[in-house]
Amino acid sequence: MTNIVEDSKSNQSPLISVKSLTKIFGANEDQVTSLDNSEINKNQILQDYGAVVALNNVSFDVYPEETFVVMGLSGSGKSTLVRCLLRLIEPSSGEILVNETDILLFDNNQLMEFRRNEMAMVFQHFGLLPHRNVLDNAAYGLEIKGISKEERYIIAKDMLVKVGLDGWEEARTSELSGGMQQRVGLARALTVDPTILLMDEPFSGLDPLIRRQMREELAELQKELQKTIVFITHDLDEAVSIADRIAIMRDGEITQLGTPEEIITNPADDFIKEFTRDISQTRVLTIQSIASELEQVFNTNGNVADIISSMENSGKDFAFIIDDESKLLGFVDKNSIDDMPDNADINDMKLTSVEQIHESTVIEDVVSMTLENPYPIPIIDDDDVLTGLATHDAILQAFAVNAVQQQSS
């Protein structure tokens, strides 16, 4: 969704830091936990101790305002992982640091306060209270914090409007469709204004159309609310479309952790490769990756004659004009420059304004621009500095390469 995280990852401290988290299910939990980590072999442990290794030495960091997606098939331990973050399931060993405090050391009261204020969760099966109406469901988190009825109804109503349930306050949850029930679930989680939002396959139970719609609405909400989201899914397509970073889980271990781009373009093993097959690379590759070097770019200090000669030499009938700070001022084509006298100052030229693309934009989002505009698309960085150009040929090539790869695999 945003590129902020990647840029600042190095100088920001993580909001959640999970360190060698292990969860063993079964009677001999303690015995198995005390085993040497490197020796853990799941089948052996199942045979010897009758215990199941749900999470094996899982470590990762989540940075503030990031959307961190944990992806895996059923049985990969992703649901166990997200429940450990709230201690709905007690981990066998490891550390979970939130704001540099280990939540596994919390006593009951601290844990309750933590759940009430820091993290809220949205569940796959909604977990709504069927005996309450929509408004009371949405206000549940505030109610148990002891906030007065008037106050919590105001906040909850506001949040219901945000998730698109205006006017449904008095309805029973059983009267709502699945998508609407999950909106209630989302509103309930957001009313407590948590720092971290945990979402356990929130859209898996919904129709594909509703699922996409909810995803888009979540993205909109996220722009406004700027929460840190830990999102669980079994759907790589979903993961790629919302994630800043993805952790892929298999058999209780994280097998690859990286940006959607890294995972699609460079899958760590055959298992992940199999997943990524159906995802078009153009959905994750940024425009920066296919940028060509700057050409036909002129500073305002130059003169019109240079531009004309350059056009004639290269056979390219366009030019980009930048200022002293390398910011794009505009664009001229051959027709308009031919009308100018040879000794004219560049500053006097009438420039056409042109749409600029941020370097983190994915290729797929740029394709439509090639229809309207026959010229290369200028690419800028965070400081609006022109860094490269995306030619139509390069964009076409990216699609072609992807098509070939999908066919061959």
Next chain:
Amino acid sequence: MVINDIPEKDNTNIPMKKSKLQYVAKNKAVVLIAIAILAILVSFFLRFIDVRFFLDFPLDFEWAVKSRMNNGLDWLVINGAWFFDTTSYWIKVWLGKLKGFLQWMPWPIFSALLLAIAWKIGGRKIALLALCALFYIGVMDLWDSAMITVAIMLVSVSLSIMIGLPLGVLGSRSETADKILKPILDGMQTMPSFVYLVPGIMFFGLGNVSAIIATVLYSIPPCIRLTNLGIRQVDYQVIEAGTSFGSNRMQLLTKIQIPLAIPTIMAGINQTIMMALAMSTIAAMVGAGGLGQDVLVSMGQLDQGGAFIAGMGIVLMAIIIDRITQGYIESSQQLVTTRE
């Protein structure tokens, strides 16, 4: 060749084991019959030589246990008198007020109220049924007795709920409590209903109070069991969601578990009411008034007609209360059902 050897070995082993087992099984029957014959022969022999030691059990603790228990109960009756007297007093006051009120209330008012409740909760059919029952009780001159029975039911069922609900909740939350409660409840439910009259008479003497105590003891198990079950059956996903928002145990219980267990708890209360009504004739033996007493007295006078009329009153009352509570259970069931 080598591969062929292994199955051959197995094949020879398995039939051998089987035949051995069959041999043992046949043998067992023979041995059992032999033991039985031997036992009978030895019995004849012991009867013949007539030694006391073999014919009467050499030890006798019955006297010791019986007298200890009797002494203990006597001690409890004397030293616990203040407790039993106060309890008895308050139940009497409560019952007296309620009985007085119900008998004072003119029949049209009571009927109208009951019909309204039946209509609201159970619908037209049940209201009609209630109307018939009220008519029957009126024309058969059972009104006063019926009001006494209603008063006794109200008091004993309220007591059952007041004690049963917390015990049910306790059983659902603590495995230890559940393990202790279960055998006691099993015992209570297999106990013949007459037995419950005993502690009532011992501690409270004859009268309505011991009848109420007996009724409570007899009718409380379903209330405890179904409260326990109802809370345990609440969808764990809803509990998990509640926990994730930081609910403490009390909030989980009052805001999620009990509201969602209401249909099951109500089913337990329904059973409790039915059992309490079933107890009303038996409780009349220790002095409970009302329809049960009418049945008992008529029986004593060999007046089968009278007994039938009063008995029918109890049955009708049971049916109406059952239908109304069932109606309530159904509507509350709809309220707590999750739909995905």
